[in-house]
Amino acid sequence: MIRKEIHTEIAINAPASRVWEVLIDFEAYQQWNPFIRKIDGVAKPGNRISAQMHLDNRRMMLHPDVLAVKPEKELRWSGHLYVPGIFDGEHCFIIEPLNENQVLFIQHEKFNGLLVPFFTSILAVTRNGFEEMNRALKERSEKEK
Template identity: 60%
Template sequence: MTIRPTILVIRTERELRWIGHLVIPGIFDGEHGFVIEPAGENRVRLIQRETFKGLLVPFSGSLLGNTKRSFSKMNLALKERVEQAN
């Protein structure tokens, strides 16, 4: 299955957000984004958000749990990589 997301927001070095739909909008939609905020000298905070909407969302509990765990792993890997570069 291929999902072709639509870019909603691009703010250089600050935010990237997009939305993707499963088959057609309203069945299972996911809006995903990253925000980078200053957090002190030589520090930033990465905020990752995912919002799901649609008719199938109430029936996708295990999928959403797996997605959350995968994003947490990705965030940790990114944190480790960035900290090693310094």
């Protein structure tokens, strides 16, 4: 199976509880998140959510299944394009406390499937989206402590 990964991280000067509060408030995403503009659904393991992504000025709707919700630590989901095995992804948001008022926020995605080698340009745009979201999450979390 063909595999690619994207890993981004950013230090945020806010407690884990604040970063988690911003991350999990899906209704507010349109106000601050340039990459994931909207999420419908409840972050609960086993639930399917709908996520509207913006990739290079294009919208893409995904319907991932929530795998893990660990308050103030991790949100993880997985999904696929069309049918499993073609282009699958497992996305995680990880909050690692550095001290009481600072965290390392990590976005990581593993891609598997037959079409992964043909989507390298989309993967580069996706990395940019992760980085834009990371910066926006930092700004919002630090601003509204």
